[in-house]
Amino acid sequence: MELRHLAGFVAVAEELHFGRAAARLHMSQSPLSQQIRLLERDLGVALFERSTRSVQLTAAGNAFLDSAREVLASASVARRAAQAAGRGEIGRITLGFAGVSSAVTLPALTRAAAVELPGVEMVLHGPKYSGETVGKIAEGAVDVGFATVSNSRGLAARLVRRDRLMVALSDVHPLAGRSEIALGELAGERFVAFPAARGSEVRELFVRSCLESGFSPAIVQEAPDSFSLLSLIGAGVGIALVVEAAQTIRLDHVVFVPLEGEAPVLPVSLVWREADESAVLRAVLDLAEEVLPTPD
Structure with missing residues (x-):
């Protein structure tokens, strides 16, 4: 039993005319009649009563019609799903x-x-x-x-994306009101940072930038994530160099100030x-x- 045989059967069952069914399927009548005969042979029952004037479904044909439609519908769904998956849509x-x-x-x-x-x-x-x-x-x-x-x-x-470094500090820090801060001005500050052992790219860039500005940053405490880091800053534990995206975390008592000149970029x-x-x-x-x- 093939899907094309089922499609031919359904078309004839709905049209009750081999010529109209063949036209609907964009094929000639003779191959369609052959498909129906093959299907009937496979099932071992007659699906249509044929005469020179009419085509009618037999009892077996009526019983078979709904199931044939369901199989064709399921096959169509499966085909569309496979094609969608092939296009990356599923x-x-x-x-x-x-x-x-x-x-x-x-x-x-x-x-x-x-x-x-x-x-x-x-x-x-x-x-x-x-x-x-x-x-x-x-x-x-x-x-x-x-x-x-x-x-x-x-x-x-x-x-x-290119994320520039900027300074995060407490709102009571003496530099909090500045519009820009030169990196070299932070040489004597206490810093909080991400753990070195976890391979933080922000920490590596921060330390490297400080060394290039002539000083080694004094890191007094580490924090596992940006929220914890900014919380330490708001509590006055220290300051930090953070990526500008950190401004999306809004905490009381924390301000962000751009670095002067061309800031390091992550x-x-x-x-x-x-x-x-x-x-x-x-x-x-x-x-x-x-x-x-x-x-x-």
Whole structure:
């Protein structure tokens, strides 16, 4: 039993005329009659009563009609699902993100995907540090993600944001009212920072920038995430160099001041495995190019 035989049967059953059914199926009448005979032989029953003047369904034909329609409908649904999956319109993607920089880029992509790719299930995976995201992508636990490092072998990346460093300090700090602060002015300050052991790219950039400005920063306390870091700053424990996206976290008693001159920049990229050729990943990457274009 073939789907084309079922389609021919349904057409004849609905038209009750072989000529009209053949025209509807864009075929000649003779092959259609042959299909019906093959189907009847396969089933072992007559589906139609034929005469020179009319075509009528037999009792077996009537009993078979609804089931034949259901099979054709199911086949059509399966065909459309397979084609949609082949275009990347149906599937599952694990999207990794880390830190406050992702908090700026992530919603633009997920909201667009909800509208443009409603058949794609997007599962979010959020380790605290960028290096962890890259590791998860490299090992295959995450399909694509936002990260500030992408030098692992076998990974591809596209820049989506440049996040400048700025100073975060307590609102009662003597420098809190300034419009800009030169990095060298912070040489005698007490700093809070992310843990060195966790591979924080923000910490590495902060320490490197201070050393290039002629001093080694005095780090008095570490914090595991941006919220905790800013809470320490608001409590007066110390100051910090943070990415500008940290301003999305609004806490009382914390102010942000730009650095004077050309501030150090942390690049944020969309990272994925080069060898991953899945259609759903390509659809997400194409959408990301529209909503998160590479900055000039």
